[in-house]
Amino acid sequence: MKSLTIDQWLYQHGLLLCAFRWNELPSSISDITHNTLPVQIAQTISDNTILVLLANAGPKFWRSLQLSQLKNNPEPIDDFSVLIANEFQSTYLGNEDFTQLYPTPAKRSHVPLMRLGGLAGWNIPSPLGLGLHPEYGPWSAYRVAWLTQSDQLPNDYFVKPSQFKHIGFNALQDAAELCVGCAAPCTTACPASAVQIGHNFNIDACHEHREPLTSECHVHCAARRACPIGKDHQYADEQLAHHMGMRWRTV
Numbered sequence: 616m617k618s619l620t621i622d623q624w625l626y627q628h629g630l631l632l633c634a635f636r637w638n639e640l641p642s643s644i645s646d647i648t649h650n651t652l653p654v655q656i657a658q659t660i661s662d663n664t665i666l667v668l669l670a671n672a673g674p675k676f677w678r679s680l681q682l683s684q685l686k687n688n689p690e691p692i693d694d695f696s697v698l699i700a701n702e703f704q705s706t707y708l709g710n711e712d713f714t715q716l717y718p719t720p721a722k723r724s725h726v727p728l729m730r731l732g733g734l735a736g737w738n739i740p741s742p743l744g745l746g747l748h749p750e751y752g753p754w755s756a757y758r759v760a761w762l763t764q765s766d767q768l769p770n771d772y773f774v775k776p777s778q779f780k781h782i783g784f785n786a787l788q789d790a791a792e793l794c795v796g797c798a799a800p801c802t803t804a805c806p807a808s809a810v811q812i813g814h815n816f817n818i819d820a821c822h823e824h825r826e827p828l829t830s831e832c833h834v835h836c837a838a839r840r841a842c843p844i845g846k847d848h849q850y851a852d853e854q855l856a857h858h859m860g861m862r863w864r865t866v
C-alpha cells in the first residue's frame with residue numbers, strides 16, 4: 616500500500632533510486648550486460664524493459680537493517696536490500712516483475728554497476744579507489760539492480776541520455792572532478808600511502824597494510840573518514856567495520 620510517496624519511502628530507508636530505459640543505454644553497457652546474462656534472462660529484454668538501480672546513501676540504511684530480522688543472516692545487507700527492492704517493485708511499480716541482476720549468489724553483477732553509477736552522476740572517480748557521490752561522497756554503495764517491464768515509474772526517476780554524465784569509466788585521478796581544489800586530507804590520513812593525488816588507488820599497499828589483525832585499518836579507513844564530501848553522511852563505525860570486514864570473511 617502506498618502510504619508514502621516514492622521520495623518519502625527512499626528517504627525513510629536511506630536509499631537512492633534511478634532507472635534507465637534499456638534501449639537508451641549506451642551500447643558499451645547494454646552489450647556487456649546482454650552478453651553476460653543467462654540466456655533465459657537475455658531473451659526477456661524488450662523495448663519496454665527498464666533497469667532500476669538502488670543504492671544506499673549515508674547511515675540510515677544500516678539503521679533500517681538493524682530493525683529487521685534479517686540482520687542476523689549470513690549476508691544481511693544483500694538479503695535486506697533485495698527484500699526492500701521487491702517491496703518497492705510491488706508497491707510502486709505495480710507488480711512483482713523483478714529480474715534481479717545484482718546481487719547474485721556468486722557475488723558478481725550482471726551489470727557494470729560503476730558505469731551505471733557514472734551515467735547517473737553517482738560515481739565520480741577519486742584517489743580513494745571509490746566513486747564519490749556529489750552529496751554523499753564515499754558513503755554510498757550500489758545495493759540492487761533489476762530489470763522490469765513496469766511502466767509505472769514516474770519519469771523523474773529516469774536518467775535520460777541527455778543527462779548521462781560519464782559514459783566511459785575512468786578510474787584515473789584525471790576524472791576526479793569533485794577533488795579539484797581539495798587539500799586532499801585523504802592522502803595524509805592513509806598510513807600506507809595508498810591514496811595519492813594523480814595516481815590510481817594502490818590496492819595492494821592498502822591490503823598489505825590492512826591484513827594484520829592489529830592494523831588500525833583492519834576494519835577502518837582513516838582516508839575515507841577524512842574526505843570532506845558527504846562528511847555528515849558517514850557510516851557509523853559498526854557499519855564501516857561490517858563492510859571492511861567482508862574482505863576477511865571471504866578469504
Ligand code: SF4
Nearest residue numbers: 805821832836837838
Ligand atoms: S584502509 Fe588504511 S591503508 Fe587502506 S586506504 Fe584506508 S587508510 Fe589507507
Ligand code: SF4
Nearest residue numbers: 741794797799801842
Ligand atoms: S579528501 Fe579531497 S582529494 Fe580526497 S577523495 Fe575526498 S575530495 Fe577527493
